[in-house]
Amino acid sequence: MLQRCLDLSNCPQVTNTVIRAVLQGCSNLQTLQLDGCRHITDAAFQPDHSPFYALHACTSLKVVSFARCSQLTKDLVLFLVKACRSLIDINFSRCKRIHDDAIHLLLRSATDLQRLNLSFMDITDKAFTTEPSDQRNGFYAMGRALRAIDLTQSSITDVTLFALAKHCPHLEEVKLSCCSEMTDVGIEALVRSCRRLRVLDLNNCALITDRGVGMIGAYGQQLERLNLSWCMNITDKSVVDIARGCENLQELLLVWCTQLTDASIDAFLPDDATARTQVLKLNFSGCKGISAAHVEIARTKGLDIVTGS
Incomplete structure (x- = not known):
């Protein structure tokens, strides 16, 4: 079959038998989305010993999404590493039975992987820490091809950020x-x-302060979207640093950053010398120090401001 993209997300009838039939019959399949297919297990992807039942689609798959497939475990990751060598985009969001060791193996082995979603999985630093044995075996390039990673609500610390900085430039x-x-x-x-x-x-x-945001302003010249909502420790200084340094910014979210004042709006007001070339959307919803009058004045000067009121 010439089927290249198949989305079976949230289909309660999808079982291991269905998935195996797809993998056996769709030899050109490149994208497979199974989000919310809660009945599938690792067995759906295990190769049959008979050559007549080869999972032909595995060699062509580039994008797979398993979000909320709660029964999947490390065994699936082992299979993907061995059989699906062309993968560039994997979504494991909320697959809570896949743990640090499996993700570490994936990052070591899937050298072409570009996008990885690990949100809501309780992943820790162990998934990203390079062991001495890895280095001896030449695994310096762990995750080097990554372009996007989602670690929303993970149990990581600065150790993971150091690893990403080192291995994923x-x-x-x-x-x-x-x-x-x-x-x-x-x-x-x-x-x-x-x-x-x-x-x-x-x-x-919660631990991000003006110091960290200042570094974003200093080095984030290519940033287009920045979300600092609910970072309660940042002040107007952070916003000034972002306004000065992130010249390509298109959206800045500062929802419930309660220390901000009208000075944060002033940081983005255009003038003849520093007119921005990008359209910028600012979200100050919940920022009680921002006055409605100042917002209206800024809007008359061309700023796109959301306040939630």
């Missing part, structure tokens, strides 16, 4: 929402190394 999109143990030190390491970052999500990262 081509990252363009990093989502770290609700990673409450990261600090400014890790953010500085990340933005210093990953100069191609276009999207950075630090929503509800």
